[in-house]
Amino acid sequence: MNLTRDRVVSPILFAIASFSITALFVIGVFIFVEGLPVMLRVGVWKFIGSSEWLPLEGKFGILAMIVGSITVAVGTLVVAVPLGVGCAVYLSEFASKRAVAIIKPSIELLFAIPSVVYGFIGVLFIVPFMREHFGGDGHGFNIVTASFVLGIMVLPVIVGISVDALQAVPKVYRDGSLALGATQWQTTTMVTLKAARSGILAGVILGMANAIGETMAVIMVVGNAVVMPNSPLDSVRTLTGNIALEMGYATGDHRQALFATGVVLLVMIMMLNTLTRYVTRKRVARQ
Amino acid sequence: MDKSYPLQTRNLNLYYRKFHALKDVTMSVEARTITAIIGPSGCGKSTLVRCFNRMNDTILGARVEGRILVEGRDIYAPDTDLTQLRKTAGMVFQHPTPFPLSIFDNVAYGPRVHGESRPEELNGIVEQSLQSVHLWDELKDRLHEPALDLSPEQQQRLCIARLAAVRPRIILMDEPCSALDPIATSHIEELMEELVRDYTILIVTHNMAQAARVSKNTAFMLLGELVEYGETARIFQAPKDNRTKEYIGGRYG
Numbered sequence: 001m002n003l004t005r006d007r008v009v010s011p012i013l014f015a016i017a018s019f020s021i022t023a024l025f026v027i028g029v030f031i032f033v034e035g036l037p038v039m040l041r042v043g044v045w046k047f048i049g050s051s052e053w054l055p056l057e058g059k060f061g062i063l064a065m066i067v068g069s070i071t072v073a074v075g076t077l078v079v080a081v082p083l084g085v086g087c088a089v090y091l092s093e094f095a096s097k098r099a100v101a102i103i104k105p106s107i108e109l110l111f112a113i114p115s116v117v118y119g120f121i122g123v124l125f126i127v128p129f130m131r132e133h134f135g136g137d138g139h140g141f142n143i144v145t146a147s148f149v150l151g152i153m154v155l156p157v158i159v160g161i162s163v164d165a166l167q168a169v170p171k172v173y174r175d176g177s178l179a180l181g182a183t184q185w186q187t188t189t190m191v192t193l194k195a196a197r198s199g200i201l202a203g204v205i206l207g208m209a210n211a212i213g214e215t216m217a218v219i220m221v222v223g224n225a226v227v228m229p230n231s232p233l234d235s236v237r238t239l240t241g242n243i244a245l246e247m248g249y250a251t252g253d254h255r256q257a258l259f260a261t262g263v264v265l266l267v268m269i270m271m272l273n274t275l276t277r278y279v280t281r282k283r284v285a286r287q
Numbered sequence: 288m289d290k291s292y293p294l295q296t297r298n299l300n301l302y303y304r305k306f307h308a309l310k311d312v313t314m315s316v317e318a319r320t321i322t323a324i325i326g327p328s329g330c331g332k333s334t335l336v337r338c339f340n341r342m343n344d345t346i347l348g349a350r351v352e353g354r355i356l357v358e359g360r361d362i363y364a365p366d367t368d369l370t371q372l373r374k375t376a377g378m379v380f381q382h383p384t385p386f387p388l389s390i391f392d393n394v395a396y397g398p399r400v401h402g403e404s405r406p407e408e409l410n411g412i413v414e415q416s417l418q419s420v421h422l423w424d425e426l427k428d429r430l431h432e433p434a435l436d437l438s439p440e441q442q443q444r445l446c447i448a449r450l451a452a453v454r455p456r457i458i459l460m461d462e463p464c465s466a467l468d469p470i471a472t473s474h475i476e477e478l479m480e481e482l483v484r485d486y487t488i489l490i491v492t493h494n495m496a497q498a499a500r501v502s503k504n505t506a507f508m509l510l511g512e513l514v515e516y517g518e519t520a521r522i523f524q525a526p527k528d529n530r531t532k533e534y535i536g537g538r539y540g
Contacts (some may be wrong), residue, residue, distance in 0.1 A: 146464040
């Protein structure tokens with residue numbers, strides 16, 4: 001009886017697992033089939049190397065948006081890495097059990113807030129603040145604003161993975177350092193963080209991938225102008241923002257060019273994922 | 288200050304929460320000798336040795352009563368400098384624990400955390416420390432390779448060199464050979480016999496033969512109590528306490 005059940009369950013689970021992989025595969029194929037032709041017609045280098053985006057005149061150059069996505073992602077890391085790693089170090093090395101019990105679930109809760117709410121808070125508070133105190137061409141809708149909003153958003157990813165990495169460091173390293181008369185802070189910076197660095201790096205890269213992939217919160221605060229930014233206070237458009245903003249009315253080549261934008265995005269995310277895998281694999285090999 | 292007994296406890300009791308791990312232990316360790324603590328697993332011997340550099344502080348719920356004197360000073364006195372204490376009484380752990388850094392950075396770690404940053408000084412300390420554990424000739428051309436690539440014996444020697452670099456006067460060893468093979472063990476024992484000219488060594492071991500080979504004095508512990516303490520030869524040949532006799536005779540542990 002049980003044996004028969006096993007014989008039935010296994011193929012069903014296999015089917016379910018295959019479904020997820022199939023979905024991934026189909027999405028990939030679909031985006032490439034829709035996006036590649038126009039990319040090849042325009043020329044791959046022209047498509048990703050020019051910043052002239054005039055879809056109604058048939059000019060498709062997404063360089064400004066690639067730069068937009070990358071600057072916003074880097075800005076996000078500038079905000080999120082010190083906050084996230086600092087928080088992880090506190091939680092893992094210094095905080096009392098009670099503090100951890102309060103802080104860690106709170107940070108995880110950040111993950112549950114819908115991104116549109118982050119965008120909303122950004123528009124209501126950070127944009128006016130930036131406009132009044134810093135000005136700039138974006139009138140508050142700029143790279144710095146988007147970096148702050150996304151920086152808080154990706155915090156749970158970086159904190160979660162960094163805490164895991166720090167707690168995976170064997171206690172013997174900490175004991176060895178303390179027994180040599182090092183303070184707890186010296187132990188943390190000179191031994192524990194060094195031992196955990198590949199895990200922390202993996203968290204940072206994953207946070208960056210999240211930042212590049214985020215759409216709604218960014219659209220609401222970044223201004224979406226298709227220009228090469230000259231300063232952090234300029235407005236930019238990201239690759240994800242471009243697709244979301246124009247898909248509603250695009251037809252023909254324009255529509256295909258948006259799929260091609262998706263191709264570029266997919267390749268960028270895949271590169272970051274591979275980097276994460278490479279970084280973590282090296283860690284396993286060394287221990 | 289009692290110079291000839293750098294490690295002393297007076298009616299030491301230690302609790303892990305409710306567990307009474309050390310019961311009224313009073314002992315004095317003679318300077319520049321090797322003193323061994325033997326006893327079955329869980330008898331409190333590691334706990335005792337970890338008292339002397341206050342490593343039990345890192346364990347949640349550990350509580351100490353009684354007095355612990357290192358070089359005559361009560362190490363639980365409010366003005367105790369923990370850094371200074373751990374520089375005076377260094378520790379070698381059961382498993383070799385080099386940091387995931389280069390060989391050089393491992394040995395230079397202690398001096399660096401204590402504020403030494405001049406490269407010539409650090410080079411000198413690293414060379415001297417590695418010399419003292421006979422690793423210099425093997426490793427002088429590999430100083431910047433990861434310490435974790437070394438053999439277990441080399442790793443344990445490196446840990447002793449790392450300790451020597453902070454110039455302690457006392458070395459506490461918590462089963463330093465239990466992760467090593469017999470040949471490596473005999474090498475580490477030879478090293479201990481050299482080191483005892485400069486250091487007071489207190490070693491915890493579950494290996495009675497090792498205690499008999501290297502130590503001048505031996506303490507036998509059972510269930511948190513210091514049962515018997517005296518000259519090694521006497522303890523092994525003519526134990527006074529019946530429990531010591533039974534343990535040495537191989538009845539338990």
